[in-house]
Amino acid sequence: MSSTHEVFNQPPALAGYDVADDPAMLDALRREGAGWAEDGVRELGRLAGSARVQEQGRQANENPPVLRTHDRFGHRIDEVEFHPAWHELMTMAVRHGLQAAPWRDQRAGAHVARAAGFYVWGAAEAGHCCPISMTYAVVPALRHAPDLAERFEPLLAAQDYDFGLRPPDTKRGLLAGMSMTEKQGGSDVRANTTRAIPVKGDGEAGGGSYLLTGHKWFTSAPMGDLFLVLAQAPGGLSCFLLPRVLPDGSRNGMRLQRLKDKLGNRSNASAEVEYEQATGWLVGEEGRGVRTIIEMVNMTRLDCVLGTATGMRAGVTLAAHHAAHRTAFGRRLTDQPLMASVLADLVVESEAATMAAFRLAGATDRASRGDEQEAAFRRLALAATKYWVCKRAPAHAAEALECLGGNGYVEESGMPRLYREAPLASIWEGSGNVAALDALRALTRQQDTAEAFFAELDQAAGADRRLDQAIIRLRKELSDPSEAQARRLAQAMTLTLQGALLLRFGHPAVADAFAASRLADDSGGPVGWGRAYGTLPSGTDCAAIVDRATPRY
Numbered sequence: 001m002s003s004t005h006e007v008f009n010q011p012p013a014l015a016g017y018d019v020a021d022d023p024a025m026l027d028a029l030r031r032e033g034a035g036w037a038e039d040g041v042r043e044l045g046r047l048a049g050s051a052r053v054q055e056q057g058r059q060a061n062e063n064p065p066v067l068r069t070h071d072r073f074g075h076r077i078d079e080v081e082f083h084p085a086w087h088e089l090m091t092m093a094v095r096h097g098l099q100a101a102p103w104r105d106q107r108a109g110a111h112v113a114r115a116a117g118f119y120v121w122g123a124a125e126a127g128h129c130c131p132i133s134m135t136y137a138v139v140p141a142l143r144h145a146p147d148l149a150e151r152f153e154p155l156l157a158a159q160d161y162d163f164g165l166r167p168p169d170t171k172r173g174l175l176a177g178m179s180m181t182e183k184q185g186g187s188d189v190r191a192n193t194t195r196a197i198p199v200k201g202d203g204e205a206g207g208g209s210y211l212l213t214g215h216k217w218f219t220s221a222p223m224g225d226l227f228l229v230l231a232q233a234p235g236g237l238s239c240f241l242l243p244r245v246l247p248d249g250s251r252n253g254m255r256l257q258r259l260k261d262k263l264g265n266r267s268n269a270s271a272e273v274e275y276e277q278a279t280g281w282l283v284g285e286e287g288r289g290v291r292t293i294i295e296m297v298n299m300t301r302l303d304c305v306l307g308t309a310t311g312m313r314a315g316v317t318l319a320a321h322h323a324a325h326r327t328a329f330g331r332r333l334t335d336q337p338l339m340a341s342v343l344a345d346l347v348v349e350s351e352a353a354t355m356a357a358f359r360l361a362g363a364t365d366r367a368s369r370g371d372e373q374e375a376a377f378r379r380l381a382l383a384a385t386k387y388w389v390c391k392r393a394p395a396h397a398a399e400a401l402e403c404l405g406g407n408g409y410v411e412e413s414g415m416p417r418l419y420r421e422a423p424l425a426s427i428w429e430g431s432g433n434v435a436a437l438d439a440l441r442a443l444t445r446q447q448d449t450a451e452a453f454f455a456e457l458d459q460a461a462g463a464d465r466r467l468d469q470a471i472i473r474l475r476k477e478l479s480d481p482s483e484a485q486a487r488r489l490a491q492a493m494t495l496t497l498q499g500a501l502l503l504r505f506g507h508p509a510v511a512d513a514f515a516a517s518r519l520a521d522d523s524g525g526p527v528g529w530g531r532a533y534g535t536l537p538s539g540t541d542c543a544a545i546v547d548r549a550t551p552r553y
């Protein structure tokens with residue numbers, strides 16, 4: 001047995017490395033005003049790359065949550081049971097303030113610092129980032145009900161993970177979710193049928209109490225404490241804050257019917273819910289529910305882009321690590337010209353996603369401090385980028401997986417988990433078409449957003465002929481803003497923005513490869529038909545590019 005079972009030409013396990021050792025991310029962190037957070041981000045990066053946390057990520061996915069609808073006596077309990085590894089991951093994420101903490105942090109750059117933490121920590125495990133993200137995102141929407149915000153924001157921002165069914169005001173820290181999608185429509189939430197009846201004379205928390213009855217087809221992280229729920233009130237579709245446990249300690253009428261059996265994101269629970277005379281408090285005005293909850297959706301869209309950039313970076317890091325240690329036909333894979341081209345192309349895509357994500361995190365930070373130009377830029381750039389970056393994820397994950405050959409198809413490589421997760425960010429918070437149409441709406445209906453977007457591109461004018469021509473072509477394309485063109489336009493806008501960022505701030509070899517493959521006329525340009533990864537033109541400095549994603553430890 002021993003004579004045949006010699007293991008060689010296999011890479012060492014990639015554990016005990018610093019996920020934050022990521023030059024594109026670190027440069028962006030400093031550029032967007034949060035250089036002060038670098039030590040903390042590095043600490044989190046080392047934690048995310050540690051063998052212990054990687055093992056917790058595996059355990060949380062291989063032991064998915066279980067719904068307990070009833071106790072042994074037949075009483076409804078509607079609780080979700082998680083593996084201890086899930087709770088460990090949640091504890092660390094909350095302790096590092098990746099949920100609502102930046103909303104209580106006055107330092108300029110606080111949202112960028114949180115974005116960097118979310119980005120590196122997501123490499124440990126993606127599923128638990130969902131409740132973290134929703135808790136971060138709920139705050140701007142909740143501020144439409146100042147009394148509720150005053151009451152709950154400190155607990156949402158508290159860096160204590162306090163799991164369990166107790167009245168929200170009595171807990172050390174809270175988690176939030178959102179409940180919009182119904183069976184008959186997720187994109188078209190105006191078709192919601194859940195009804196909200198005002199409770200006469202009840203001025204609870206200033207917003208007024210309502211009783212909600214109806215169903216929701218998807219509600220992720222149903223073990224949270226507070227949910228923003230859309231329902232039809234007398235004045236139209238409205239947004240409500242619904243606690244799972246009422247202030248008097250009794251259970252609210254929120255029944256978990258079953259958990260979804262999902263493609264990926266398996267550590268996290270996503271439930272079908274029935275609301276039966278459940279108490280909800282109005283947030284914002286009656287009839288303005290979509291406008292109110294869209295504030296939450298926009299924050300989670302930022303995390304969709306950040307999380308996708310994380311997945312890309314994790315995939316290409318594993319691929320580059322494998323290729324640096326694996327030999328075929330007498331040479332390391334990384335030294336084989338065609339593999340170097342594939343890896344370099346994956347790095348280019350990943351760094352372009354990272355730079356766009358951090359530019360948007362910076363815009364979020366500045367917009368939250370009253371910068372209107374940044375708010376206008378973000379309005380358009382976030383919708384377009386959510387469309388394009390998330391749309392690139394599955395192909396990126398598949399190609400990174402293939403770099404490991406058969407090993408990549410095997411669960412313990414970690415690649416299948418990345419691959420299963422990859423399509424999700426494009427589906428929720430506005431599926432591909434919906435995000436692209438939203439970008440189109442911002443472009444055509446809000447003149448200031450288009451101006452802010454082109455002002456951003458103009459800052460890179462003259463840096464590279466291929467970019468200049470891409471900007472001219474983009475302006476021409478925008479003259480036909482018809483619905484059928486929405487994907488084409490969102491793609492072109494994002495590629496041009498990524499090109500501008502890379503040419504201003506990126507590594508020269510990465511920027512050149514991006515311009516040559518994604519912007520230049522003979523590449524098909526920013527509106528061209530996509531190609532497989534690994535088709536970079538000759539003359540690309542692939543070795544320098546791949547080096548940026550090859551872990552050293």
Ligand SMILES: Cc1cc2nc3c(=O)[nH]c(=O)nc-3n(C[C@H](O)[C@H](O)[C@H](O)COP(=O)(O)OP(=O)(O)OC[C@H]3O[C@@H](n4cnc5c(N)ncnc54)[C@H](O)[C@@H]3O)c2cc1C
Pocket residue numbers: 177178179180181184185186187188218219220221262265270424427428429430431432433434437
């Ligand atoms: C794992 C997971 C977790 C989720 N968690 C939550 C949650 O916590 N809370 C919640 O409220 N929802 C949640 N969702 C639901 C998610 O937000 C919806 O699935 C999504 O918004 C799409 O809605 P839908 O499924 O009803 O599809 P539909 O709205 O029916 O869309 C189907 C397709 O049609 C396209 N489409 C829609 N309108 C147009 C149009 N005008 N023009 C062209 N194409 C169009 C869409 O892009 C999509 O491709 C979750 C979904 C998943 C998969």
